[in-house]
Every structure is written in C-alpha cells, then in structure tokens.
Amino acid sequence: MKAKVNARLADVARAAGVSLSTASRALADPQLVHERTRARVREAAAMLGYLPHGAARALATRRSRTIGAVFPPVDNPIFAAATQALAHELASRNYTLLLATHEYDPGAELAAARALLERGVDGLVLVGMDHDPELYRMLAQSGVPYELAWSVDPAGYQHCVGVAHRLASVRLTQHLLDLGHRRFAAVAGRTARNDRARDRLAGTREALASHGLELPAERVVETEFSVGHGRRALRDLLERAPGFTAVVCGNDLLAIGALHECARRGIAVPRDMSVAGFDDIEMAAVATPALTTVHVPAADIGRLAAERMLARLAGEHVASVEELRVELIVRESTGRAPA
Amino acid sequence: MKAKVNARLADVARAAGVSLSTASRALADPQLVHERTRARVREAAAMLGYLPHGAARALATRRSRTIGAVFPPVDNPIFAAATQALAHELASRNYTLLLATHEYDPGAELAAARALLERGVDGLVLVGMDHDPELYRMLAQSGVPYELAWSVDPAGYQHCVGVAHRLASVRLTQHLLDLGHRRFAAVAGRTARNDRARDRLAGTREALASHGLELPAERVVETEFSVGHGRRALRDLLERAPGFTAVVCGNDLLAIGALHECARRGIAVPRDMSVAGFDDIEMAAVATPALTTVHVPAADIGRLAAERMLARLAGEHVASVEELRVELIVRESTGRAPA
DNA sequence: TGGACGAATGAAAGCGCTTGCAGCGAGGCT
DNA sequence: AGCCTCGCTGCAAGCGCTTTCATTCGTCCA
Numbered sequence: 001m002k003a004k005v006n007a008r009l010a011d012v013a014r015a016a017g018v019s020l021s022t023a024s025r026a027l028a029d030p031q032l033v034h035e036r037t038r039a040r041v042r043e044a045a046a047m048l049g050y051l052p053h054g055a056a057r058a059l060a061t062r063r064s065r066t067i068g069a070v071f072p073p074v075d076n077p078i079f080a081a082a083t084q085a086l087a088h089e090l091a092s093r094n095y096t097l098l099l100a101t102h103e104y105d106p107g108a109e110l111a112a113a114r115a116l117l118e119r120g121v122d123g124l125v126l127v128g129m130d131h132d133p134e135l136y137r138m139l140a141q142s143g144v145p146y147e148l149a150w151s152v153d154p155a156g157y158q159h160c161v162g163v164a165h166r167l168a169s170v171r172l173t174q175h176l177l178d179l180g181h182r183r184f185a186a187v188a189g190r191t192a193r194n195d196r197a198r199d200r201l202a203g204t205r206e207a208l209a210s211h212g213l214e215l216p217a218e219r220v221v222e223t224e225f226s227v228g229h230g231r232r233a234l235r236d237l238l239e240r241a242p243g244f245t246a247v248v249c250g251n252d253l254l255a256i257g258a259l260h261e262c263a264r265r266g267i268a269v270p271r272d273m274s275v276a277g278f279d280d281i282e283m284a285a286v287a288t289p290a291l292t293t294v295h296v297p298a299a300d301i302g303r304l305a306a307e308r309m310l311a312r313l314a315g316e317h318v319a320s321v322e323e324l325r326v327e328l329i330v331r332e333s334t335g336r337a338p339a
Numbered sequence: 340m341k342a343k344v345n346a347r348l349a350d351v352a353r354a355a356g357v358s359l360s361t362a363s364r365a366l367a368d369p370q371l372v373h374e375r376t377r378a379r380v381r382e383a384a385a386m387l388g389y390l391p392h393g394a395a396r397a398l399a400t401r402r403s404r405t406i407g408a409v410f411p412p413v414d415n416p417i418f419a420a421a422t423q424a425l426a427h428e429l430a431s432r433n434y435t436l437l438l439a440t441h442e443y444d445p446g447a448e449l450a451a452a453r454a455l456l457e458r459g460v461d462g463l464v465l466v467g468m469d470h471d472p473e474l475y476r477m478l479a480q481s482g483v484p485y486e487l488a489w490s491v492d493p494a495g496y497q498h499c500v501g502v503a504h505r506l507a508s509v510r511l512t513q514h515l516l517d518l519g520h521r522r523f524a525a526v527a528g529r530t531a532r533n534d535r536a537r538d539r540l541a542g543t544r545e546a547l548a549s550h551g552l553e554l555p556a557e558r559v560v561e562t563e564f565s566v567g568h569g570r571r572a573l574r575d576l577l578e579r580a581p582g583f584t585a586v587v588c589g590n591d592l593l594a595i596g597a598l599h600e601c602a603r604r605g606i607a608v609p610r611d612m613s614v615a616g617f618d619d620i621e622m623a624a625v626a627t628p629a630l631t632t633v634h635v636p637a638a639d640i641g642r643l644a645a646e647r648m649l650a651r652l653a654g655e656h657v658a659s660v661e662e663l664r665v666e667l668i669v670r671e672s673t674g675r676a677p678a
Numbered sequence: 679t680g681g682a683c684g685a686a687t688g689a690a691a692g693c694g695c696t697t698g699c700a701g702c703g704a705g706g707c708t
Numbered sequence: 709a710g711c712c713t714c715g716c717t718g719c720a721a722g723c724g725c726t727t728t729c730a731t732t733c734g735t736c737c738a
Contacts, residue, residue, distance in 0.1 A: 006480070008723095009724065009725065010724080010725095018688090019688045019689075020688085020725085021726080022686080022688070024726060025726090025727090028726080032685095032687095034685080034686060034687090037686080049476075049477065051453070051456055052457050052724090053459065053723085053724050053725065055397035055398045055403065055459050055724080055725090056398050056723070056724035057724080058394035059394045059395050059398050059693045059694065059725070059726090060692080060693055060725045061693085061725085064458075065458075066458065073423050074419050074422055074423045074426070075419045075420045075422075077416065077419070080414045080416070080419035083413055083414075083438070084413045087413070091440070091447075091450075091451060091454070094454070096439060096458055097437070098435055098436070098437055098438075099426055099435075099437075099438045100426060100435060100436070101423060101427060101430070108430075114390070115430070115433070115435055116435065118390050118393045119393040119403075119404075119405065119435055120392065137388075138390075141388050142390060143345070227621055256625055257625070263627075282565075283566075283595075283622050286596070286598075286626075287625075288602070288626075288627035299414075347695085348694065349695095358717065359694095359696095360696080360717075360719075361716085361717055363697085364697090364717090367695095367696080371715095371717095372716070373715080373716060373717090391694090391695080392695070395694035395696090395723090396694080397723090398695070398696090398722095398723045398724065399694080399722080399723055400695080400696065400697095400723085
C-alpha cells in the first residue's frame, strides 16, 4: 500500500474552483466567504478527504493548539486521573495533550519540557514547584505560559492550581493525635525534588511538635510511591524501631502497602496499629480495612489546569493561585491508640 | 514580562558567522560540517538559548517525531500503565506522545484520531480492533502507520500487539469449573464497541459450553469498567438471579467492586462465592481476599507498541502480529464450589 | 446617474526550517 | 601543470498554510 500524498488545501481550492485564500477562509472563518462558495469548498474538502496540515498551520499562526504536560509516572492513580481529566478537557476545546513523564528525575524533567517546548506547545503543565532553575529560565525565555499543578505557591508568584499539602497533613496527623496516638512512624515519599512529599512530612512533624512530640529519624523512611515500597518500608520500620502505634504514609499506595504488610504479620488494623494515607484514590475506599486518608481532587486539578491554561491563552484574567479544598476522610484504618 | 521572540536558526547562524544551511547542518548532522564551525554554531545556539521550531522542522521534513495514541480513559490502571510505558519508551528515542482519550465512544474516538492526524503524528496507536470504518478509511488514506494494541488480529491483517483474550478467559473459566462451579454469573464490560470485552465474555461462554453449561441472560450484566459499577452489578445480579457460586468479571476493577459488595453482604469469598478478575492490576494482589485473575502485561504492550512503531518508521520489518503471553494467577478469591 | 461603500475574492508574502545543487579551495593523481 | 576529487559551505527553493492588502463588482443613496 503506497502512502499516497494527502490532499493539500491547494487541491481543495482547485477542486472547488476558488483561490487558496478563499479555501482557507471558508474552512477557518466561514462568515468571511459567501455561503455558496463555502459549501463548494466544504464539499471539495470532504470529497478529497482533506486533513489540514497542522505543522504548516502552526508555522503560519504560531499556535499549535497543543498543550504539554510533564508528569511523574502516570501509573500512579492520581496522575492518571489528572491526565485523564486534562486530556478530556483539552479535547473538548479542540486542543490536544502532549504528554511526557519522568521518574522524579530533574534532568529527565528538563529534557522532557524542552522536547515539548520544541514541539511548539502553546502552554505547559508541570507538577509541583520544585524544578530545575534552568527549566524556569527556559520557560521565561520561551514566553510559554505554564501552570504548576498540585502545589500552591505561598508567595503567589507562580500560576498554580493545587492543594495545601502541609495543612492537610497537619489535620490528618491531628486526627491521629486526637485518637490518643503518641508514638508515630512515617512512610514518606522521596522528598528531595518533591515539594508535595516534603510538605506532607513537614505537616506531620508540625502537628507532632505542637504536642511536644517528634518523629525520630529511625521512624521515618523515604521511598518510591508504590504499594510494594510501602510494604517494604513498614517492614523495615517494624524491624528497626518497633513500638509505634500510628503510621502516616506519604500517599495511599504506600498506605495500602503498609496495610498489607500489617495483614501479613497479623497486626490488627486499627486495633494494634493505625495507618493513614493521602490522596484518596479509588482503592482507598475498598482497601481492607478501608483507608483513612485525605481527599485530593486529582481530576479537578487536571481539569482546572486545562481550563486555566486555555483561559489564559484566550487572554482572560486568571487568579494566579487556585487552592482546592481537601478533606479528611476518616474510614476504618485509624482508631484509638492501644492502651 | 514581555514574551520576547525566541531566537531563530538565522540568529544562531548570524551569531556564529555562518550561513543558515551550515547552522542547520551543524545541529542536525554534525559530521557534515567542520569541527571548528560546528563548535561555533553550538556555542552561538547555547548562548542564545536557541530552541528549534518544531512546526517549521516538521513542515520541512514531513516528520514530527510525535506518536499519537487514542486510548480509553487512562484512569483505568491498565491504560495508565501502558501510557506510562509508551511515553517512557518514546521519550528515550526522542519521540513524544500525543495523547487523546475517549469514553468508549466511537464518535469521540474518530474525532480524537482525526485531531492527532491533523497534528501530524508519525504513527498512531489505537486500542483494540473495533473501530469506526471511517477511521480505517482515514488511516489508509493518510498513510500513517498504526498499531492496534491489546488485541491480536486472528487474520493477521492488522499490525497488533496484544493478548488472546478469549483463550485466557477460557482458561480462567476452566479453573472455576475445575473447582466444581456450575452456576456462573458474569459482570462484563460493555461489549458493544469493545472486542476485548466481547472476547472475554465469549471465552467464558465457550468454556461453559464445553461442559454443557450456559450463562443465562439474567446472570450477565454489562457495565462500565469501574469499582463502583462492579459493586452495583453484583448487587443487581444477586437480586435478580441469585444462586450462582462464581462470578467472572470483565476486569479487576469490576472484580474488586464485586468483592467489596460481597464483603458488605457478608458473603464469604471464596467459601460462599468465587470471584475472578482479569488484567492483574497492582491492586489485585492486595485486595482482600487477593484476587484470582489473568495477568495481562499492560506495560509491555505499551512499550512494545512504541518499539514496533519506531522500528517500522525506521523501515525495519516487524511481524504484523505480536501475541504476548498471559498467565492465570490463582490467588484467594476463588475456591471450591460450596456443596 | 454617479460616487461611495461594503462584501467577496485573489495575489503574494511570509512563518522557520531542511536540503538539492552549485561553488570554491586544497590536495592527489597522471 | 592540468585535471579531478572531495570536504566544506552558501544559495535558494520549497514544505502547506494564514493573512494583509488590493481588486472587483454589485448595491445603495443622494
């Protein structure tokens, strides 16, 4: 099957017996041409199976109708949900999503962002605030608008749509304190290049501090966000520094892993141990026991990132920071501290 | 902050004191220019923070280094895993993923595919074999190579990378038959425009038929792929036509929902009821009880779709159909039929 | 009836890059 | 010494579209 070259606009114009410019206008800005002509052009286009050539259009208009997103691995359910919402919202406005992912590796993130910028995205969605300074430089120079999702900039300087992780974490930890827990452990995500993970851990520390408690180093592990890592982390904690009654996890995946490890060891949750997650992924509600967590509206974040971006591209004014409400979801995995 | 216009290749050329063509070659095909010149061009490009203009390049080369994927909602973990693998693999070869999703709606899929084609993707990845004939027409006319992921074309006509859903489903159902089950129910996905869902259900029917059994209409429900729908489906089945001892679910999300509904009703799994899923998502292993399912290597499918596509673009020969092994994973949610 | 105006169309100049072709020395060969 | 070859570079023609500006023609009003 030979790849026959696609019809160009010039072919459509010829078939319709009009000039190139008229054909272009007939398709792009219909009220500029006479209805009769417009119909002829439409017909010719349909007959030839004409598909506009996006690169040529982008070159001429300096718009690609394409938005880029540089995300952490989208097999994490929260990023999957956000990606889905983002793509869906963009598609409904006739924009398309250019997706790049990175494994929390700043070098890879920079490279991915550069690749998207080179592809001519009209806007860029990034996750969180921690980025390579070179990335910020590149963004500034390119002049491409960007949204930082998930976090909120306390300084209000960056365009963000996200939640207050630290505060939410304070509230969650407070819930455990209220239940009488005093000896805590934490299974955190990697905090190095991740402001969300850092803020969540900081929130826990802050809540504890306000009760004169602290999180000893041997009761904290930082690890990758996955069920398997959560399980392993809890095992390590239990071997290294047992005696805690509550585990605060960096997200629900880690918490579900922790739950599973408890089950394997016959530790009854929440009787012997309370476990808390973060994010409220779909599986949190059906875990056994159902997971106490903080609801983060991941899909809303994705949708709003798209909406805000498109509004900005349309020249509308958009508040630089949009903070979404989070909610403490108390289920069955947390309970009174054992006596 | 005024969006200063980015440096063009002409600016780089001027700064380096060479012609446009030399600058172009220095960056694209370094061995064509003298080392000294190349260094000057590189330096000038770096100094100006030059970012190539993808649309212009695409226009000139008829290549966008962009692959499109039209996926069902990527908040389904298997599509998330595949998307992740796909994006990752593409990025490693300096390609980028243009992602569009649709809610199992053929019209939306067609529109999404058209949008990607207009954006000039070099290749397209679709899911399954059931597509609007108009889509196939468009693909043929555009000459853009495409891969159908998840399914395998028995006719070997289409380029596919996937698994044999029907056979896997036969095997899974056989496992339940071996455990002595004779009264079955099925919570299937929507089969209308979904050959995978259809094949899975057909496989169950086939296995039953080989034992002279069948799946009465009132013991089958078709629904959306989600935990909530799985729960509701099982409830409906239980109310409409109780008495079955095994439920075969269209995927793990549905199965986990079914599991949850059983737990709520105090139906002991697997003592009173066996539940089987499909896909082997991460959560299947940590569900309570752990889910018996069929392992589908979703990430491999994504990765291979990318590899195959890039190989084809490079002119290499690629077997038209690549069938991946599936594996029956027996865990705790299936057991001997109650007496 | 003439002039002004507006609607509809066309001609042509880019958008920023790649690439075929040609030019130009320098060096090797006969 | 003359010719050819070869490595390097530059010129210029597109790639397929949008958009400005000019042109034409019909209409309306004075």
